[in-house]
Amino acid sequence: MCVTQALEVSSYLEFTPDGTAIDAAFVTGSLNEADQNAVEEALALTDGDGEVVLVSAGGDEAEEALRAGLTMGAHRALRVPLSPAELADSRTVAAALSQAVADEQPDLVLTGVQASDTGGQSTGPALAAAADLPWATVVRSLGSDGRTLTARREFEGGVSELVQVDLPALATVQVGANQPRYGTFKDKMRAKKAEIAVLTPVDLPTPRVVLTRMSPNQAGGRTVQMVQGGPAEVAARILSIVREVQ
Amino acid sequence: MTRSLVVAEIVDGAVSPLTAEAVSAAASLGGDVVLAVVDPDAGALAAQAALAGVTEVVTVTAPGTDRDHEQMLHAVEALVADVAPQVVVAGFTIRSTAWAAALAERLDLAFVPDVVSLTAAGAEITAERSIYDGRVRAEYAFPTGRPVVALVRAASWPPAEPAAASATRALDVDLPPSRVRAGELTRPSGDVDLTGSDVIFAVGRGVGSEENIAAFADIARRLGAGLGASRPIIDAGWLPAVHQVGQTGVTVKPKVYVALGISGALHHLAGMQNSKTIIAVNTNEDAPIFGYADVGAVADIHEVAEQLQALL
Ligand SMILES: Cc1cc2nc3c(=O)[nH]c(=O)nc-3n(C[C@H](O)[C@H](O)[C@H](O)COP(=O)(O)OP(=O)(O)OC[C@H]3O[C@@H](n4cnc5c(N)ncnc54)[C@H](O)[C@@H]3O)c2cc1C
Numbered sequence: 354m355c356v357t358q359a360l361e362v363s364s365y366l367e368f369t370p371d372g373t374a375i376d377a378a379f380v381t382g383s384l385n386e387a388d389q390n391a392v393e394e395a396l397a398l399t400d401g402d403g404e405v406v407l408v409s410a411g412g413d414e415a416e417e418a419l420r421a422g423l424t425m426g427a428h429r430a431l432r433v434p435l436s437p438a439e440l441a442d443s444r445t446v447a448a449a450l451s452q453a454v455a456d457e458q459p460d461l462v463l464t465g466v467q468a469s470d471t472g473g474q475s476t477g478p479a480l481a482a483a484a485d486l487p488w489a490t491v492v493r494s495l496g497s498d499g500r501t502l503t504a505r506r507e508f509e510g511g512v513s514e515l516v517q518v519d520l521p522a523l524a525t526v527q528v529g530a531n532q533p534r535y536g537t538f539k540d541k542m543r544a545k546k547a548e549i550a551v552l553t554p555v556d557l558p559t560p561r562v563v564l565t566r567m568s569p570n571q572a573g574g575r576t577v578q579m580v581q582g583g584p585a586e587v588a589a590r591i592l593s594i595v596r597e598v599q
Numbered sequence: 600m601t602r603s604l605v606v607a608e609i610v611d612g613a614v615s616p617l618t619a620e621a622v623s624a625a626a627s628l629g630g631d632v633v634l635a636v637v638d639p640d641a642g643a644l645a646a647q648a649a650l651a652g653v654t655e656v657v658t659v660t661a662p663g664t665d666r667d668h669e670q671m672l673h674a675v676e677a678l679v680a681d682v683a684p685q686v687v688v689a690g691f692t693i694r695s696t697a698w699a700a701a702l703a704e705r706l707d708l709a710f711v712p713d714v715v716s717l718t719a720a721g722a723e724i725t726a727e728r729s730i731y732d733g734r735v736r737a738e739y740a741f742p743t744g745r746p747v748v749a750l751v752r753a754a755s756w757p758p759a760e761p762a763a764a765s766a767t768r769a770l771d772v773d774l775p776p777s778r779v780r781a782g783e784l785t786r787p788s789g790d791v792d793l794t795g796s797d798v799i800f801a802v803g804r805g806v807g808s809e810e811n812i813a814a815f816a817d818i819a820r821r822l823g824a825g826l827g828a829s830r831p832i833i834d835a836g837w838l839p840a841v842h843q844v845g846q847t848g849v850t851v852k853p854k855v856y857v858a859l860g861i862s863g864a865l866h867h868l869a870g871m872q873n874s875k876t877i878i879a880v881n882t883n884e885d886a887p888i889f890g891y892a893d894v895g896a897v898a899d900i901h902e903v904a905e906q907l908q909a910l911l
């Protein structure tokens with residue numbers, strides 16, 4: 354089970370002096386949304402009969418993600434220390450995570466479909482290749498008979514396909530695949546004190562991609578005109594725009 | 600001169616529109632653009648691959664479906680060996696993301712997903728991405744000099760124009776059998792067709808609960824508009840899947856799209872950003888959707904719904 358911390362940034366933000374990261378004062382982190390679905394899926398699949406082990410690559414933020422997953426009910430957690438530069442390359446991340454896979458020999462490896470902050474949708478397939486496992490992406494409703502994984506995977510335009518792969522295998526779990534459980538306050542306290550093992554990776558490939566600069570972005574390309582006034586003015590404006598085209 | 604390999608995306612027996620944008624991205628680097636078509640019927644599809652900027656089309660006849668990512672992985676491995684490109688370009692889609700990072704892993708290539716800009720200065724490639732809900736633009740370099748696999752975001756390059764057919768050749772690839780066994784394929788059932796609506800009212804997670812949807816459905820019905828929704832509404836079972844707008848839902852282009860309590864995630868935008876006029880109502884003045892809207896209001900959608908109902 355791979356988890357990561359996703360960051361949310363405020364609309365006003367500043368960058369670190371070297372311009373390659375957002376100043377920590379402008380970000381908040383939480384367990385990545387798809388990873389919450391993946392942890393839920395893992396807990397439901399094992400359902401008391403089996404072990405859910407979490408692994409996250411990174412520094413303190415990885416540790417926070419792991420504790421959030423432990424709060425949900427995962428049994429153990431491992432952290433693989435990686436620097437921000439190493440984390441920028443999904444290939445380096447996959448190489449590090451594959452060492453945890455080699456150590457743990459799980460029947461099934463789950464990742465989220467994407468990290469919602471930087472949304473690469475690529476760590477899962479890269480890890481499957483690094484660990485030499487068959488894989489399926491963007492899956493929901495997973496089932497396993499201990500030998501075969503059956504899952505429904507999604508495509509653009511609402512098309513979905515039922516697929517089967519032999520275990521051991523990897524799957525990337527789609528956002529909204531299930532209703533993630535919350536831990537209780539007691540679970541949170543237990544997770545806070547839990548021992549998190551550290552696995553030091555060996556022979557990592559040098560990152561082949563380097564983030565050189567960040568700058569504020571004007572996304573969208575449309576200029577928005579804001580409606581002033583209360584709900585009545587907003588409703589009137591919507592109606593007049595709609596009536597114009599009808 | 601940058602030699603590029605563009606991997607066409609095939610969806611239901613046709614070359615996808617995003618492929619023409621990927622060709623544009625590759626052609627903008629200067630140099631040769633080799634367009635690869637992998638399909639059971641690759642030879643016949645080569646005609647659809649006649650696009651401005653393409654220097655050569657290479658076809659690989661492969662037995663599996665266009666959803667078989669292992670087959671794509673092995674076919675593109677062979678294509679990379681044959682074409683020896685500096686850059687491999689494909690669309691940032693569910694099909695491509697399923698194989699591209701695995702390809703980079705296996706062939707020791709650099710990899711960058713969801714790219715909105717790509718440039719070459721001599722042998723140096725630079726890519727840009729738009730991250731953190733579009734708030735940050737990030738620039739990437741590839742210091743090891745290994746070929747770069749870049750997946751390009753839709754609507755970031757103009758599509759390459761159709762052109763006279765380029766030289767076409769077939770590449771014979773010995774493909775290992777795929778380890779993924781495909782079963783039943785489900786397509787959305789079509790009792791509601793949002794693509795035909797001139798006006799769409801779409802609700803997002805901001806609607807709060809299933810009961811609250813009725814008011815918006817009522818407004819849409821009385822105005823003869825379609826009722827759309829973001830994905831969490833469908834995941835929660837509050838509306839059937841045919842109402843979902845976005846990457847894994849329908850793509851719509853109405854005259855007016857009203858986004859109510861929708862934050863503006865990339866996957867939702869993918870399905871509606873080409874609407875003529877976009878109106879967004881959200882309580883959070885920082886919601887990314889406002890960057891994609893023509894008219895916006897920081898307001899509670901329930902209060903706006905009450906006023907709309909009063910006016911109708
Ligand atoms: C591979 C993949 C495919 C996907 N495909 C799709 C897709 O096809 N379509 C899709 O929509 N999503 C898709 N998603 C999910 C997408 O990433 C987002 O999670 C989703 O679009 C968010 O929906 P939302 O905007 O309704 O919810 P949120 O992001 O939770 O936003 C809710 C918004 O409502 C506002 N709000 C809350 N209360 C009120 C109120 N009373 N009045 C006004 N505003 C209020 C909030 O400020 C917030 O901005 C996909 C994800 C993945 C990984």
Ligand SMILES: Nc1ncnc2c1ncn2[C@@H]1O[C@H](COP(=O)(O)O)[C@@H](O)[C@H]1O
Nearest residue numbers: 355357410464465467468473474475476
């Ligand atoms: N540093 C990391 N440590 C562990 N898992 C990760 C890490 N980065 C990404 N992942 C996993 O890969 C998924 C997809 O991430 P991404 O490819 O960055 O979109 C996430 O949902 C996580 O499950």
